[in-house]
């Protein structure tokens with residue numbers, strides 16, 4: 001976990017001076033609280049800003065003379081780590097968010113499915129360690145980088161070349177300033193709004209990874225035929241609760257699934273949980289059990305509103321028209337079914353939880369401060 005940034009020299013200096021002034025009791029309290037702090041960071045990786053004030057005020061009320069303890073704690077929070085912020089680029093590149101939105105909109109107007117790709121990119125990038133643009137790295141011949149995109153889990157992912165279009169526009173305005181990781185996050189945010197989803201205020205300040213994690217992809221991103229239990233545990237592992245997981249899967253209200261990822265529910269026998277009429281439709285879309293991997297054979301996720309992030313997904317899965325195993329199980333598992341019902345009943349409720357869940361996903365364990373780098377070309381590590 002990249003919970004705490006490496007201590008800065010200034011921090012260490014102040015801390016050393018302060019420690020000299022503290023009584024042994026005060027020091028042991030500081031050390032004790034120091035053990036608790038990482039727990040806060042792991043559970044709420046983003047909102048640590050609220051913690052120091054809360055803790056500090058409790059301490060001030062209980063014992064005003066503990067000034068040195070108070071100072072130590074404040075130092076710990078203010079110097080010990082950097083984090084994501086709203087409008088992180090307001091000084092270094094004030095137009096960054098505007099430029100990204102403009103590019104995402106232009107691309108959407110030309111190729112609507114780019115927006116769908118940005119949503120899936122966020123998932124595939126953030127699930128693997130952190131939202132750090134590791135997904136965008138291409139394989140390098142000398143073997144130093146193996147692309148996550150080559151994994152079977154990335155099957156069907158597309159439009160990566162247009163990430164370069166967005167990055168180029170941002171680089172033109174502010175060279176080497178805006179990370180590819182923030183482009184992944186903000187392009188997903190803007191895409192969601194274009195696809196009729198909620199408008200989300202997103203923090204920035206992510207840094208890019210210095211490598212890809214191709215070997216971890218299959219462990220971290222669930223497969224098309226994985227169970228809801230496995231999916232819940234994967235999300236829980238990165239601090240995403242059951243209701244947020246249900247909301248995130250609402251992304252399957254847009255886009256498509258290739259026959260390759262469907263046929264095991266159709267052949268040799270039709271999965272009995274699948275609506276029979278829908279199964280017939282899917283067999284027409286995917287007429288053979290072994291689809292030619294080169295042929296682009298697929299079904300859309302949501303036949304009624306295929307390009308809108310709405311609660312039609314939940315209505316579909318309640319009618320057993322979900323395409324993936326996880327879609328079907330989501331509607332029937334006792335842990336998730338009540339949320340599915342609520343989201344099917346109320347689109348605003350779905351959007352509210354979708355926003356919350358996208359924020360949780362996008363703030364997973366970010367690289368910040370002097371961790372990572374800001375890539376010049378999202379496809380390659382900076383030369384050094």
Ligand code: HEM
Pocket residue numbers: 116117119120123155156157158222223224225226231248249251252254255256257258259261324326
């Ligand atoms: C956790 C369980 C999930 C599984 C097992 C899963 C699996 C899949 C699979 C197999 C496809 C079809 C790929 C293809 O054949 O082309 C797909 C498509 C898609 N997924 Fe998921 N996914 C999951 C969660 C998510 C989440 C959390 C998001 C985003 C928040 C997401 C966004 C998308 C999008 C937008 C598409 C359509 C892509 C396109 O049409 O280009 N998925 N997913």
Ligand SMILES: *[C@@H]1O[C@H](CO)[C@@H](O)[C@H](O)[C@H]1NC(C)=O
Pocket residue numbers: 223225226
């Ligand atoms: C899921 O599908 C893959 C092929 O895509 C197969 O290798 C694997 O055994 C399947 N797993 C389960 C749990 O059915």
